[in-house]
Amino acid sequence: MANQSxxxxxxxxxxxLSCGIKQSGNLDxxxxxxxxxxxxxxxxxxxxxVSSAVDVCREHTKSxxxxxxxxxxxxxxxxxxxxxxxxxxxxxRMTAQGLACEPAQxxxxxxxxxxxxxxxxxxxxxxxxxxxxxxxxxxAGLDFAKAIxxxxxxxxxxxxRIKIAGKDVTLAGTVKGAGMIGPNMATTLCFLTxxxxxxxxxxxxxxxxxxxxxxxxxxxxGHQSTNDTAILLTSGLxxxxxxxxxxxxxxxxxxxxxxxCDDLARQMALDAEGATRMFKVVITGAATQVEAAIAARxxxxxDLVKCAVNGGDPNWGRIICAVGSSKARLNPDKLTCKLDRLxxxxxxxxxxxxxxxxxxxxxxxxxxITVNLGMGKATDFCYGVDLTRDYVTINxxxxx
Amino acid sequence: MANQSxxxxxxxxxxxLSCGIKQSGNLDxxxxxxxxxxxxxxxxxxxxxVSSAVDVCREHTKSxxxxxxxxxxxxxxxxxxxxxxxxxxxxxRMTAQGLACEPAQxxxxxxxxxxxxxxxxxxxxxxxxxxxxxxxxxxAGLDFAKAIxxxxxxxxxxxxRIKIAGKDVTLAGTVKGAGMIGPNMATTLCFLTxxxxxxxxxxxxxxxxxxxxxxxxxxxxGHQSTNDTAILLTSGLxxxxxxxxxxxxxxxxxxxxxxxCDDLARQMALDAEGATRMFKVVITGAATQVEAAIAARxxxxxDLVKCAVNGGDPNWGRIICAVGSSKARLNPDKLTCKLDRLxxxxxxxxxxxxxxxxxxxxxxxxxxITVNLGMGKATDFCYGVDLTRDYVTINxxxxx
Numbered sequence: 001m002a003n004q005s006x007x008x009x010x011x012x013x014x015x016x017l018s019c020g021i022k023q024s025g026n027l028d029x030x031x032x033x034x035x036x037x038x039x040x041x042x043x044x045x046x047x048x049x050v051s052s053a054v055d056v057c058r059e060h061t062k063s064x065x066x067x068x069x070x071x072x073x074x075x076x077x078x079x080x081x082x083x084x085x086x087x088x089x090x091x092x093r094m095t096a097q098g099l100a101c102e103p104a105q106x107x108x109x110x111x112x113x114x115x116x117x118x119x120x121x122x123x124x125x126x127x128x129x130x131x132x133x134x135x136x137x138x139x140a141g142l143d144f145a146k147a148i149x150x151x152x153x154x155x156x157x158x159x160x161r162i163k164i165a166g167k168d169v170t171l172a173g174t175v176k177g178a179g180m181i182g183p184n185m186a187t188t189l190c191f192l193t194x195x196x197x198x199x200x201x202x203x204x205x206x207x208x209x210x211x212x213x214x215x216x217x218x219x220x221x222g223h224q225s226t227n228d229t230a231i232l233l234t235s236g237l238x239x240x241x242x243x244x245x246x247x248x249x250x251x252x253x254x255x256x257x258x259x260x261c262d263d264l265a266r267q268m269a270l271d272a273e274g275a276t277r278m279f280k281v282v283i284t285g286a287a288t289q290v291e292a293a294i295a296a297r298x299x300x301x302x303d304l305v306k307c308a309v310n311g312g313d314p315n316w317g318r319i320i321c322a323v324g325s326s327k328a329r330l331n332p333d334k335l336t337c338k339l340d341r342l343x344x345x346x347x348x349x350x351x352x353x354x355x356x357x358x359x360x361x362x363x364x365x366x367x368x369i370t371v372n373l374g375m376g377k378a379t380d381f382c383y384g385v386d387l388t389r390d391y392v393t394i395n396x397x398x399x400x
Numbered sequence: 401m402a403n404q405s406x407x408x409x410x411x412x413x414x415x416x417l418s419c420g421i422k423q424s425g426n427l428d429x430x431x432x433x434x435x436x437x438x439x440x441x442x443x444x445x446x447x448x449x450v451s452s453a454v455d456v457c458r459e460h461t462k463s464x465x466x467x468x469x470x471x472x473x474x475x476x477x478x479x480x481x482x483x484x485x486x487x488x489x490x491x492x493r494m495t496a497q498g499l500a501c502e503p504a505q506x507x508x509x510x511x512x513x514x515x516x517x518x519x520x521x522x523x524x525x526x527x528x529x530x531x532x533x534x535x536x537x538x539x540a541g542l543d544f545a546k547a548i549x550x551x552x553x554x555x556x557x558x559x560x561r562i563k564i565a566g567k568d569v570t571l572a573g574t575v576k577g578a579g580m581i582g583p584n585m586a587t588t589l590c591f592l593t594x595x596x597x598x599x600x601x602x603x604x605x606x607x608x609x610x611x612x613x614x615x616x617x618x619x620x621x622g623h624q625s626t627n628d629t630a631i632l633l634t635s636g637l638x639x640x641x642x643x644x645x646x647x648x649x650x651x652x653x654x655x656x657x658x659x660x661c662d663d664l665a666r667q668m669a670l671d672a673e674g675a676t677r678m679f680k681v682v683i684t685g686a687a688t689q690v691e692a693a694i695a696a697r698x699x700x701x702x703d704l705v706k707c708a709v710n711g712g713d714p715n716w717g718r719i720i721c722a723v724g725s726s727k728a729r730l731n732p733d734k735l736t737c738k739l740d741r742l743x744x745x746x747x748x749x750x751x752x753x754x755x756x757x758x759x760x761x762x763x764x765x766x767x768x769i770t771v772n773l774g775m776g777k778a779t780d781f782c783y784g785v786d787l788t789r790d791y792v793t794i795n796x797x798x799x800x
Contacts, residue, residue: 049724049732079720081749114717115750221703224725303621303703304579304795311796317514320479324449325624332449349481350515389789395704396711 004157005141009170009195011036011235013134016143019126021074021112021119028074029126030147032191033099033134037065038233040107041203043211045228051078052088053110057229060092060104064200066233067101070127071189073148073176075112075119078226087118094124098131109189109229111150111176145174148189151273151394152178158263160256164240164249169196171253171260177268178220190215190230190264195238196253202243206254207232214261218383220272221391222301232257269383270365274390277309278366282381283328285336285372291328292373292380298326299369300384310386312363314355316344323371334374340367347374404557405541409570409595411436411635413534416543419526421474421512421519428474429526430547432591433499433534437465438633440507441603443611445628451478452488453510457629460492460504464600466633467501470527471589473548473576475512475519478626487518494524498531509589509629511550511576545574548589551673551794552578558663560656564640564649569596571656575664579620579673579795590615590630590664595638596653602643606654607632614661618783620672621791622701632657669783670765674790677709678766683728684779685736685772691728692773692780698726699769700784710786712763714755716744723771734774740767747774 007014013033021028042061044054053076060066070091077084092106099106110118134140145155159172173192192207211230236242243249269278281299286292299305302322308315316337323330337345339361344353361367407414416430442461444454453476460466470491477484492506499506510518534540545555559572573592592607611630636642643649669678681699686692699705702722708715716737723730737745739761744753761767 047721047724048730049720049735076717079717079745079748079750114715114721115745117750223702223704223721226721226724302623303791304623307792307795310792313796315514317476317479320449321447321514321623321626324447324626330448335449345479345515348479350479350517387792389792391703392707392710392787392789392792395707396713 002159003138003141004159004172005138006032006144006172006174006191006193007136007138007141008159008172009193009235010237011195012193013136014140014144015130015133015135016140016147017126017129017133020122021072027143027147029072029123029130030144031095031127031130031134032069032144034067034233034235036235036237037067038235039200039203040066040231040233041200041207042107042229042231043207045225047224047226049079049226051076051110051227052080052084053077053108054227054229055085056088056092057108060107063104066105066107068095068099068106069191069231070095070106071109071148072123073111073150075110075116076114076227077110077118078114080117083117087120090120091123091127094127095131098127107231109227111148111189111227114226148174148176150176152176153271156264156267156271158260160260162252162256164196164238164252167238167240169238169240170194171256173260173264175264175268178271178273188215188225188228192232194234195236196234197236197238197240198234198243202250203232203234206257209254210257210261213258214265217381218265218269219297219300220385265383269385272385273394274388275385276388277386279309279384280368280381281384282368282370282379283373284370284379285374285376286378287329287375289378289380292378295323295326295328295371295373296380296382298322299371300382303387306384306387309362310388312359314339314344314358314362319369319371320345323373328373329375331374336372338370402559403538403541404559404572405538406432406544406572406574406591406593407536407538407541408559408572409593409635410637411595412593413536414540414544415530415533415535416540416547417526417529417533420522421472427543427547429472429523429530430544431495431527431530431534432469432544434467434633434635436635436637437467438635439600439603440466440631440633441600441607442507442629442631443607445624445626447624447626449479449626451476451510451627452480452484453477453508454627454629455485456488456492457508460507463504466505466507468495468499468506469591469631470495470506471509471548472523473511473550475510475516476514476627477510477518479515480517483517487520490520491523491527494527495531498527507631509627511548511589511627514626548574548576550576552576553671556664556667556671558660560660562652562656564596564638564652567638567640569638569640570594571660573660573664575668577620577668578671588615588625588628592632594634595636596634596643597636597638597640598634598643602650603632603634606657609654610657610661613658614665617781618665618669619697619700620785665783669785672785673794674788675785676788677786679709679784680768680781681784682768682770682779682781683773684770685774685776686778687729687775689778689780692778695723695726695728695771695773696780696782698722699771700782703787706784706787709762710788712759714739714744714758714762719769719771720745723773728773729775731774736772738770
């Protein structure tokens, strides 16, 4: 099988290892290195409280060339005050020393528990080991994917290959879930690599659009983390003529990137904390697209809908209740609801339908809920997951 | 023990019985009767999708005199289209016939499953039995409290007695929980009775204020039902001079009503679906009171905070994450968080504190989370409950 990892595009060496941040001994630190210098674009959480890693990374993203990325799991370095900021700066400085570049040419991301100061001794030793163990292998890429996991049960990777002006261009990505997912500009930690030669401003456009259409459409618990970071790096080594305009090449690239990110989003949904099922909420007939997105999100975030999906229970009344309590305008006399293709509510009236069939739909590993608000022509969607006893167990016992 | 039920104030006869709406055979229909005619005020859900019961009740609340209230549990009569509206009108007409008044002088409330047409045969027989079985007893009041229960494990009642101009004035109320609680103007079903002589416009002021300060401050799952209704009836039989202005008598009455409603809200919290613990979120230092309320609500609705409380886990980072992702403005460098009196985070810096003591606080049946946003002087609060495996179980299996 082809390399699915972030080392698949040309020019990226990677390392993932365990340095002792996690008590479990699982992998918890990773470094990405692009020897030729990469162009980078990133999107971040819009939470008002952010990790020092986000503060520092946001600054460094402005650099023309990025040589390294350092990421850790097991500790978010958030609500850690001045010490947290110093530690974030140190992480970049140490990585830069190892990679022989400037600290501002290193990006940074942390994920894990909030409010604990980073164990810098472990991290120092981890960075020192990582920078001398870098490799182009799929195994190294997989280790990096493992090193950013928190409550994920499996690493998440995907890659895509396209032809641009006769040259092979590769895109790849890895992402971590699996709780506190309900972002609002960026999401979770996500690292995307490519070798497509293109301008930095287009790279910015591409990541915003791709994350907006994929990871930002997923809600596990409606919770926007303090650390959400998605980074797109290109080595530019594919050999294609440098793309600097929104032309057909750019369109092909963004389509592949969207598809890749959608793949990662779905992997996150299927591995969301405690989740056993995912569902897609499609809102049609909204007055505006913003309202369609609000209504879709309201349904996907509604605990009672999520519980019903967990029980394989076609309790569509809760879906209607959720859209009704959202800020999206609706016409109660035109409201219509479908589970996959089965209409259960039409123009404000319940429809006699086969309850057994409805239960079967809701019991599938994936199904689609469609609600027509009866107001206009705008549409949008959102991915959601079921709420389970295991979600509670995982999150009641995470800290101690 | 004194009568705690809604028959405690002078002038109210009540009946609660089982007519077969619930398959369990539990009580599911109740009637309140005020032979002298009561003044009434009510507040309702602000969900865009509402029960036909709400549509009809909202109209009837305008009547100068109300003789009866009919309520049922086991079926919300919501998303039931034209048939639902006809059935709501029928319920008032049948009750009016039994009580010898006009249909518009009967108020109405329904609660239970959404999307199912009412079993009108059962309801017809229930109303016919109820209107001939009315009684002033505490037992009858308790039966009414039971007849509005859905997933509540116990009936909820409270009463208060005050002196107004030398006369005994009694206030009493009953309320039902226990899920889909996250109202935004009114809440759940709540029936309040009193014998205080006062004007209808003051009655309106009193209920809005009391519900705003109590039931509206409680969130179980952030879900605003389609049926939320709170009704305040006064027989005016206490013998006090009729209160028509916002004077000291009115202040005394509203204080008692607020206290009564707070008591009911806390009973709801402690009996919320699956809940084992409740907590109070107090926001201080907000720029405005609206923002304080938004931030308090954000914390109380945050699944990860609710899970942490369930696990007795002082994971205060999630509290900070919740306020940070709310629309309330905050100053990250001045943010402070306390669990009861224990400061865990001060001016954006974690505070070394006794983790065991913090765990003990969070493990109590009730504790207070205080967050200072560092912006201004406004304050507000909210009640929340823990999220448990039982909540999921109850709501995964409710329908079928």
